[in-house]
Amino acid sequence: MNFIDVKAISFQRKRRRRVGRGRGSGMGKTSGRGGKGATARSGNETRIQFEGGQTPLFRRLPKRGFNNPFKKKYAIVNIKDIARFDSGTTVTMDKLLESGIIKKVLDGIKILGEGEIKNVLTVVAHKFSRVAMEKIEAAGGKAKVLS
Numbered sequence: 674m675n676f677i678d679v680k681a682i683s684f685q686r687k688r689r690r691r692v693g694r695g696r697g698s699g700m701g702k703t704s705g706r707g708g709k710g711a712t713a714r715s716g717n718e719t720r721i722q723f724e725g726g727q728t729p730l731f732r733r734l735p736k737r738g739f740n741n742p743f744k745k746k747y748a749i750v751n752i753k754d755i756a757r758f759d760s761g762t763t764v765t766m767d768k769l770l771e772s773g774i775i776k777k778v779l780d781g782i783k784i785l786g787e788g789e790i791k792n793v794l795t796v797v798a799h800k801f802s803r804v805a806m807e808k809i810e811a812a813g814g815k816a817k818v819l820s
Contacts, residue, residue, distance in 0.1 A: 745780040747800060752808050753788020755796060763795040781819070790814070 692704035706713045722729050754774045755764055762768070766782060769775045775782065784796060786804030793813040801809075806816045 747781050747783035748775040748777060748779050749783055749785060750774055750798070751785050751787040752790045752805055755784070755794060756788060756790045756792060758792060758794055760792040760794070762792075763797065765797045784809075784816070 690700060690705075691698065692700040695701045703713065711717045711719075722731065724730070748769075750769060757772075758764055758768070766778055769782065770778070781799030783800040783802070784798045784805045785802050786808055790808055790812045794809065795815045795817065796809055797817045797819060799819045801816050801818065809816045
């Protein structure tokens with residue numbers, strides 16, 4: 674083996690850009706920062722919503738209503754979706770997720786009364802509509818409220 678045959682080890686690292694080292698480097702004079710102004714100076718960090726002094730979009734649009742940050746969002750399940758379970762089954766969050774009836778639990782599960790139910794089921798959820806509770810109990814099942 675000769676010295677000529679020795680090859681350099683390949684790096685996975687990218688070389689750091691050396692700016693301001695003369696015109697021949699391709700990053701001389703303005704060092705890739707363009708001309709004059711705030712963006713050419715060090716320490717310039719404009720906010721992401723800054724539009725060059727123009728009134729920003731969020732200030733141009735009208736504001737309406739009130740968004741309650743404490744509002745709970747429930748995963749909605751109808752009686753017709755639960756009716757597929759066999760009689761005597763206890764329908765819980767895990768069973769609903771497993772069967773693909775709901776994708777996420779969110780802040781809880783609410784059972785609504787759309788559809789008919791004939792099976793005797795014990796349904797465990799965070800909330801029930803009045804109609805849903807009546808239909809479950811009329812079929813001989815139980816509606817348990819989680820707190």
